[in-house]
Amino acid sequence: MIIEALIGVTFLAALVVFVAPDEYAGKLAAALSALPVLGSLWMWAQYDASGNALLGGSIAFETDVVWLTLGGLDLHWFVGVDGISLPLVVLTTILTTLAIVSAWTPISNRESQFYGLMLFMEANLLGVFTALDFFAWFVFWEAVLVPMYFLIGVWGGPNRRYAAIKFFVYTNVASLVMFIGFIALVFGLGDSVSSMRLPEIAQALRAGALGGFAGLDAATLKTVAFVATFLGFAVKVPVAPLHTWLPDAHVEAPTPVSVMLAGVLLKMGTYALLRFNFTMMPDVATALVVPIAGIAVISVIYGAMLALAQQDLKRIVAYSSVSSMGYVILGLVAYTTYGVGGATFQMIAHGLISGLMFMAVGVIYNTTHTRMVGDMSGIADRMPLTAGIFVAGAFGYMGLPLMAGFAGEFFIFKGSFASTVHSAMPLFTAAAMFGIVIVAGYLLFAMQRTLFGPFSFDGEYEITNAPTHDVAPLAVLLLLVIVLGVAPDLFFGMIQDAVNPILSGGGL
C-alpha cells in the first residue's frame, strides 16, 4: 500500500497547492513534497525483494487487483518495485523537492498553478516507475506530458509556445507509435497471456509464445514491434537524430522544469527501453546490436559536438544530456551485468548531475539575467560558492573519480568492452570513450570563460552571492553525487541483482 499512499499523497498535495494562495504556494509545495521523499527513503530502507520484477523475481510493495476486463485481456492495477525501479523512485522524489525549492526565485507569477503542476507531474512519474501493468503504466506515461506541456508553455522563455507544442507533438506521436507496436505484440501473443501485466508478457515473449498478427509472421512482428517501441522510447531519451525537441524545450523551460526534464523525464525513455525492449525481446536487441550501438555512439559524439558549438550555457548542458544518454544505450545493448547495471546506475547519476548543472546555470541566470558565455566573465569573484559547486558538478559530469558520474560511466565501459553480443563492441566502446574528451573540452572552456578570468559584466544587474535557498539544493545534489560516487553500492547492489536475470535465456 505504500506505493498507493505515495502516489495518492502527491496527487492530493498537487490539488491542495493548486488552490492555495500564490504567496505560500512555493513553501507549501516544498513542505508537502517532503512526504514522498520520506516515503521513498522508507521504501529503500525496507526493500527486501530480489531478482527482476518482470522475470519472476520477487516484487517489493506489490499490489495486484483487476481494474477492468475487456475482451480476453484483463487490465490490472498492478504496482511494485524491484532493484531497477526503486532507485528511480528515490531520484524522482528527491529531485522534485529540490526543483521546487530552486523555483522560489525564478517563478513569480501564477505560483500556485506552477507548484501544483510540478507535484502533479511527480505523482505521474512515480506511477511510471512503479506500474507493472502495461495499461496503468501507459496512463501515467501519457499523463506526464500534460503538466510538462503547461510548465514549458506558461512559464517558459520568449519562444515557449513553439517549444511546448513541439515537445508535446513529438513525444505524443512517439507514444502512439510505441503503443501500436506494443499492442500488436500483445495481439500476437494471443491466448498465451490473459492480462496486460508486464511480467506475464515479458515471460511469454522470452518463452517464444509469440504468434503472427495482421499478416505478419512471428519473427517479423517481433522485429517490427521492437523497432516501433524503440523509436517511441528513443524520442523520449532522446537519441540522435530524434533529439531536436530537446534543446528547444530546455532553453525555453524555466530552470526547475529543465531540472525535471533532464533529471527524470529523460530517464522514462531509458527505463522503458530497459523494461520493454531489452528485457522482453533480447533476441531482437542482440540481432540489431550494430544499428543500436551505432546510434548510441553517434548520440555520444554528435551530442557532445553540438554542445561544443553552443554559446548558451543551458544549451550546452542540454546537448550534453544527449551525449550522456548515448552511454546509457551503449550499456544496455552490451548485455553484461556491468553494462546494463551501469546503464541503470548512470540514469541515477546523470539525473543528479544534470539536475545540478541546470540548477547552477539557473542560479547564475537569476543574478545575471543572461546565459550567454560571451556576456560575462569572472563570475567566480562575485559568486564564489555557486561557482565552486558549478565547477564540482562539471567535474562530476566529466567523470571525475569518486563522483557518481565516474561510477556510471566506468561500469558502462567495463561492461560494454567485455560484451560478447557482437565482435565489434570493443570498437564501439572505444569510439564512445572519445565523448569524454569532448565533454571535458566544452565544460572546461565554458567555465574558463564565464567563471574565471577578470570580472566583467555588461548588464545592469548587481552580481552578488545567491540566496541560501538557491544554493542549498545545489549543495544537496553535490553531496548526493559524491555519496553515490564513493559508495555506488547503495544502489548498485540492488540494480545488479535485478539486472542479472535479463542476461540469460530468452533467445540470448
Added chain:
Amino acid sequence: MFDLALQAEPAATWTALAPAILLGLTGLVLLGIDTIRTDEASNALLASVSAGGSLLAFGTAAWFLVAGTGQERTGGAITLYGDALVVDGMSLFFTLIFTIVTAMVVVASYDYLRDHEHRAVFYSLVLFAATGMTLLSMANSLATVFVSLELASLPSYALVAFLKNDKGSVEAGLKYFLIGAVSSAVFAFGISLVYAVTGSLVLGDVAAAVNAPEMAGVLGIGVLMMIGGFAFKTASVPFHFWAPEAYEGAPAPISAFLSSASKAAGFAVAFRVFVEAFPLGALPAGVDWVIAFQVLAVVTMTLGNFAAATQEKVKRMLAYSSIGHAGYALIGLAALTAGGPNGDVLGASMAHLLVYGFMNTGAFLFIALVEHWGVGRTFEDYNGLASTAPIAAVAMTVFMFSLAGLPPFGGFLSKYALFYSAIEAGFWWLAAVGAINSALSLFYYSRVVKAMWIESPSGDFEIQSRPVGLYAAVIFAGLGTLLLLPAFGPVIETAQTVAATLF
C-alpha cells in the same frame, strides 16, 4: 396490433417504464407550476424540480440495472403493449445517459435562463424531449420508433429557436426543423417500404420475414432510407449539415443536450432496429447494412475531424468534433459480423457514448459559462481565461484532453475499448482509421487549452459573477470524466453484458 393501448398489462411489468414516466410527469408538473407561480423567483423552483425529476429517473434506471430488471438473470427483456415497447439492459443503460445529461443541462440552464422569459416552457420541453429519447431506446416496433423520434425531435426544434430575438437562434431552429422534416419523411418512407416487404412493424416479426427472397431490392432501399433517418438523429454524414448551424445558434445548454443526449438516442434506436430487425445471419444479398455503416463511420469521423480543425469559433469546432465522435460510435454497428464478438463491439460503443455524455456536455456547458460572461466566441477570445477562472479552465482542459482520447481521462479508455473491440472483431483497419483520426483531433482540442492557459489575455474582460448552477454542472461533468477512468470497469462490463443479449 392497433389495439396496443387497450391491452392491460400486469402491474409488475409496466413499472419497468418508471424512468420514462417520471420524466414525462416532471415535464407536466413544470407546466403546472408555471400556471400557479408566475413570479421571478420561480426559476430556482423550476430548475430544482427538473433536476430532481431527471435525477430520480436516473436513480430508478440505475436501480433497475443493478437489480436486473429486464435482463437475463431475472427472466429476460420485458415487453409491453403488444411488443411495442421493450425494457431491457440496453434501454436502461441509454436511459442513464439521457437522464444524467438532462440533469446537468437543466442545472446549467438555471443561470443561463435568468434573464429570459418562458422558462417553464424551456424546462418542460427539455424533459419532454428526454421522455421521447427514453421511449426511443425502448421502442420495439417501427411505429413506436417513429412516434418517439418525433417526440424527441419536436421539442428540440423549439428549443434551438428559443432565443427568439436572436437571429442566429431562429435561423438555426428553422434549418434544423427543415432538415428534420425532410429526414423524417425519408425515414417514414423507409419504414413503409420495409412494411411492404415484411408485412409487419414489430422488430421481431420483421426479422422473421426479412429473408424472403422476393423484393429484396425494395427492402434494401427501405433500409437505406432508414439509415438516412438515423444519420439525421446522430448527426452523421450525409445528414450532418444541420448540426454545426443548430449547435452554434442554439442556447449553449441546448447544444450540449442535442449533441450528447439526442445523439445517444439516435444510436440507441439504430442499434436496436438494425440488430433486432435485420439480423446479420439472415439477410438477403444486397441488404448488407454493415457495409453502409462502415462507409458512414469512416467518412463521418474523417470529415468531422478535418472540418473541426479549420474552425475559428470554439462552439463550431465542438459541433464538428461531435460529428467526429458520431463516427467513432458508428464503429459499434460497422464492426458487427455474423458470429463475431458483437456484444463487445456494441457494448464498447455504448460505453463510449456514456463517457461522451459527460465530456461533451461539460464542454458545451463551459461554452455556456463563457457566453454567460460575455466573452467572445473565437479561440482568441478565450486567451488567458485560465488566469481569471482557473477552476472552470481546469474542467475544460479535462474535457478537451478526454475528447482527444488522452490519458488519464475517461475518453481514453472508452476510445481504447472501442478500437480494441473493433480489432477483436477483425476490423483492424477501422480501428486504425479511428486511432489516426483521434490523434489528429488533439490538434484542434489543444488549441482551446493553449488559448486558455498559455496565451496572454487579448482583450479586457471582467468576470463579475460565478454562476452557481453552471459551475456545479461543469465541475460535476469534469469529475465524471475523471472518475470514469478508474470506474470504467463496471461501465464497460455492464454495457457489454447487456449488449450481448441482443444477439
